[in-house]
Amino acid sequence: xPDTGTDLIKRYLEDAIxxxxxxxxxxxxxxxxxxxxxxxxxxSKHAGETRSQxxxxxxxxxxxxxxxxxxxxxxxxxxxxSPKTAQLGHEEQERTTQNLIMAFAIENAECAMYEALxxxxxxxxxxxxxxxxxxxQGEEKKTADEIWQLIxxxxxxxxxxxxxxxxxxxx
Ligand SMILES: [Fe+2]
Numbered sequence: 001x002p003d004t005g006t007d008l009i010k011r012y013l014e015d016a017i018x019x020x021x022x023x024x025x026x027x028x029x030x031x032x033x034x035x036x037x038x039x040x041x042x043x044s045k046h047a048g049e050t051r052s053q054x055x056x057x058x059x060x061x062x063x064x065x066x067x068x069x070x071x072x073x074x075x076x077x078x079x080x081x082s083p084k085t086a087q088l089g090h091e092e093q094e095r096t097t098q099n100l101i102m103a104f105a106i107e108n109a110e111c112a113m114y115e116a117l118x119x120x121x122x123x124x125x126x127x128x129x130x131x132x133x134x135x136x137q138g139e140e141k142k143t144a145d146e147i148w149q150l151i152x153x154x155x156x157x158x159x160x161x162x163x164x165x166x167x168x169x170x171x
Contacts, residue, residue, distance in 0.1 A: 005124025
């Protein structure tokens with residue numbers, strides 16, 4: 001028997017919940033790493049937002065008759081890859097830049113994930129899930145923009161701190 005539209009939506013909601021949960025853990029790690037208070041504040045704020053996103057997704061999944069008890073998602077695995085190994089040998093000032101790069105990549109991957117969820121929900125005539133996906137996607141885009149703005153300042157700061165050379169020019 002083929003899947004119903006609701007079967008697909010429930011699966012994608014499970015993927016999204018697993019992804020958000022793993023990202024919340026990662027964001028909390030970023031929020032306690034490095035010496036850039038502005039970046040840490042953005043990470044910490046989005047960790048809270050991420051929690052609210054997984055709660056809203058869980059509520060929707062339960063309304064469709066699903067449950068989060070058996071979630072095992074490949075996306076969680078993708079998003080959950082720890083940057084720690086890659087960061088060995090890097091200074092504290094550089095780690096903030098690396099955390100920003102990781103967070104930017106994850107936010108954009110999430111935008112793509114919610115695009116697929118919204119499209120699938122609309123295809124199945126589920127306006128409520130589509131609206132939720134688009135709403136959360138807007139939050140991810142906003143955070144991706146905030147993170148983007150911090151990348152150059154963070155790289156400049158690491159350069160100045162680690163080389164003690166004057167900056168030649170900026171982007
Ligand atoms: Fe998120």
